Amino acid sequence: MGAVMIAERLEKATPENWMFPPEKGWTVDLVEDLELPVDWELVDGMIVVRGRPVLWHNMMRAGIERRLNDCLQEPYAVLSEQCVLIDKYNPPVPDVVVFDKRGIDIMEAKHILVEKVVLMVEVVSPGSQQDDRVRKPALYASAGVPCYWRVERGEDGLPQVHEYWLNTDTGVYIPRPVRPCHTSKLETDQPFPVTIDLGSLVEL
Known part of the structure; x- marks a missing residue:
């Protein structure tokens, strides 16, 4: 038995x-x-x-994916809700992921290998605060993902983007040295030049 x-x-x-x-x-x-x-x-x-995401969460995810596509440079691609393989026990599904598409067979690939990833984005929901603020950034940093964005809902309902860069010496994320929290507009040059009017993300 x-x-x-x-x-x-x-x-x-x-x-x-x-x-x-x-x-x-x-x-x-x-x-x-x-x-x-x-x-x-x-x-x-x-x-x-996982909890069912609310409308605001889904609008942020879709909007950020669109804006990243607008700014995209070779050899990168961007997807939402795509599994990233860190190891066989941890294949997280970030809200948005930017990755190097070279050498990936899109007809056969089931996951994006974490070594290909340059940016992970998580949109915080009431049921995902601990995950998105603590567990997932620690997991992504330990796997060597260079950039991490955490999107929070401000008191005015507008998104705030907290930008983190990987410290390769310590293997942990540090807030971007200048303007680590973006409000109204996100402007960064990592992993490539990106400008996003954050207020536009809540417009239907």
Whole structure:
């Protein structure tokens, strides 16, 4: 009986067994076909249910993706809600990711390898504050992602973008030395020149 149960636990994740991971946790390969009626993400081998994002969050994500596309330079590409493979137990799905598209077979690739990523963007929601402010930037920095933007909702409802650069000596993010928090307008030259009228992101 025990051997049968262990064998079952090592099978791919299903709607019936996803809450009971193998001893070392689920891996990307074991969860790639999993379909659940909720949004979820694999974190350290555990399947974690994510809250449903609100309209403001989705508008920020879509707007930032559009503006980054407007400013994009070769050899980069930008996508939203695309899985980034950090390791087999941690394939986060950032709100927006900018990556070097060279050498990627878009017909076959299931994930973006983290070594290709130059910018991760997370839009903070009430249920994601700890993740977006602490866990995810630590994860992205440890994986060597050069730039991280955290988008917060100001008291006036307008977005504020906190810009971080990777300190390669310490392996952690530091606030951009000049104007680390962008309000009204985002202007930066990392990972390439970008200008975004932040107020325009809330216009329908």
